[in-house]
Amino acid sequence: MSVAVRFNDIRKDFGPVRVLHGVTFELAPGRIHGLLGENGAGKSTLMKILAGYERASAGEMLVDGRACSFGGSREAEAAGIVLIHQEFNLAEHLTIAQNIFLGHEKKRGLFVDDTAMRREARALLAQVGLARGPDTPVRELIVAEKQLVEIAKALSRHARLLIMDEPTATLTPAETARLFALMTRLRADGTTIVYISHKLDEVEHITDDVIVMRDGRFVAASATAGLARQQMANLMVGRELSDMFPEKTPAPADAPVALRVSGLAVPGWVEDLSFEVRAGEILGFAGLVGAGRSEAFEAIVGLREKRAGTISVDGREVVFRHARDAVRHGITYLSEDRKGRGLHLDLSLQDNLTLMTLERYGRPLIDLKAGRRALEAAVREFGIRTGDLSSRARMLSGGNQQKLALAKFLQPDPRVIVLDEPTRGVDIGAKRDIYFLIQRLAASGRAVIVISSELIELIGLAHRVVVMRAGRLAATLTETQLNEEELIAHATGTH
Ligand SMILES: Nc1ncnc2c1ncn2[C@@H]1O[C@H](COP(=O)(O)OP(=O)(O)OP(=O)(O)O)[C@@H](O)[C@H]1O
Ligand SMILES: [Mg+2]
Structure with a gap:
């Protein structure tokens, strides 16, 4: 047999x-x-x-x-x-x-x-x-x-x-x-x-x-x-891996609120969700699969209908009818479904990378050389392994597709970036690179939201963690309260 x-x-x-x-x-x-x-x-x-x-x-x-x-x-x-x-x-x-x-x-x-x-x-x-x-x-x-x-x-x-x-x-x-x-x-x-x-x-x-x-x-x-x-x-x-996580910086208590969400309701998924994230802050989102985390952010950036709720960016209320509107206001959302929403597998690496900036500025990128330079920079910075820069995204290995997706969603230089399971399928060395990248993004004044089912990742990175359960906010934990037991207890409702 x-x-x-x-x-x-x-x-x-x-x-x-x-x-x-x-x-x-x-x-x-x-x-x-x-x-x-x-x-x-x-x-x-x-x-x-x-x-x-x-x-x-x-x-x-x-x-x-x-x-x-x-x-x-x-x-x-x-x-x-x-x-x-x-x-x-x-x-x-x-x-x-x-x-x-x-x-x-x-x-x-x-x-x-x-x-x-x-x-x-x-x-x-x-x-x-x-x-x-x-x-x-x-x-x-x-x-x-x-x-x-x-x-x-x-x-x-x-x-x-x-x-x-x-x-x-x-x-x-x-x-x-x-x-x-x-x-x-x-x-x-x-x-x-x-x-x-x-x-x-x-x-x-x-x-x-x-x-x-x-x-x-x-x-x-x-x-x-x-x-x-x-x-x-x-x-x-092929080498010794040192610490997986960068040293944490203090939470930016006085920085301006970059994104505020109040009373968000998404039919079938989310009820009365309110939270805010400051410039320079890393805000984690924990919860079981089906808790409504991805759906909440899909609704926030205009990928999904919402029933109620207001969204403010830098203190001004905004309405996003389409993900493009969100990108224009400086918010990008990297979906966990990288095949469906993250990348266009039949387009070239370069087209994938520059697509969102096209959407943002609404005109074709005239300077192809600039696109190529952006690709070379992304390959370097994200350690994307590809034998051939002119290949299609489909040719990349799974983990390298994820790195390309990350690079793509950072191209428009967002002030608020939402990363849904950013290290899924990524090898341990590249994971570490992504953690340090997230830290650098926050240190440069961006607000970073990380949705993850790897608790260790949220504990290692985040200043605060919002726990969702069955579509509602179950708890917001600050750095000193962050540990696995606490997160699991809130996520499962056994607190
Ligand atoms: N059809 C293809 N055409 C060109 N290159 C390809 C093709 N399929 C895979 N490759 C290349 O072969 C190499 C190995 O890819 P493979 O998918 O086997 O990696 P992997 O070990 O499974 O990685 P991961 O952990 O990211 O899934 C990669 O550099 C990839 O870009
Ligand atoms: Mg593979």
Whole structure:
């Protein structure tokens, strides 16, 4: 039942750019293998080769001792190898059940057997813990739910080797726990699992072995037990990582209020939310998934209808009918849904970067050279790894897309910047860079709002943290009150 894999000197070139430089290692059968590496290290590319989405340029891949080269994902699936994509691959307009069985429709005679598919979809959804009916259109789902549909879809293929590319990036702790229980069950049934994640605590918890890649090369393999988290991190980045967070500056008590929100109500999501943030302040937003944090800010910047509430920027009341209005008033919002709202994956890096400044000034950027210079500066400042500056955003690795999105939303030089899960999918070295960047933004007088489900991030960065629960403000904690227990208690209502 279990599948063993050996990679032998695998290379991969995209045009003139080599991204895998002869990777050699083995995956023992029936185990959970953690695959670690910085953004752009080549993890997803190697796994796409294994699952038939890409072809190696050179080298050999042995599956159960036999040389294999899959011409497509269907061939890999026939060999029992299934990949859950880092960036979702769902058809938005189809239902959950239709997505799960897309291309593998169940038939009775000549006809598609909807009843059987719905029945099996329901069972799969129960397994992954998604409380939605099989007929729900995927476009109605939030990001975490889409991830669970991806997992259900992979399970329906009865994989013997299951590759999960950052499956928990969008999941809540409870959903993650359920996924881990499922992985443990699958392993007991003999499934081999590759688990890619930047969350080292999870890697430590769930994996049997750890494999580390760096710059398109294999670096190390080790049993997970006995490998400290810090060692994993050092192997990934190839150097010692010092303190993750910058030293905190004092909260700017007398600075002017940059953004004030009063009595915000968003139908179905938010009731009576009021808060303010000062210039130079880092204000955190904590809460469970579904607490209404993203929805509140979507409404604030004009991406979503609000029912009530006033918004003032620098003491003057404003009305934003469109996100463009907010950008013009110096507020940008980096959505957590970077694929849907953050980036245009089929545009070039440069077009992505300069798009918001176009919106702000409402005229085409005449100076293309200036655009190119801006891109070069962003690549430097944000450490965006790309072999080719003229490529499309789609070509970037997941974490590097996130860095590009950050750079893009800072281009208009906002005075208030809202970052929704800014370090999701970002490697540990780049995370640290983003924390220091946020600190610099605040120190230069900008107000920074950070929405995050990583409590440690809010505790390490924020001057104050607003906790939301079920659409309402549950508490505002100042620096001295900030700790995990306190945040969790307010977020869950067990205070
Ligand atoms: N289709 C493509 N065309 C050109 N370059 C590509 C393509 N796909 C990936 N790359 C490049 O290959 C390198 C490795 O990318 P990959 O997605 O494998 O990284 P990763 O280790 O999965 O990173 P992350 O942790 O950010 O997901 C990156 O530099 C990326 O830009
Ligand atoms: Mg990846």
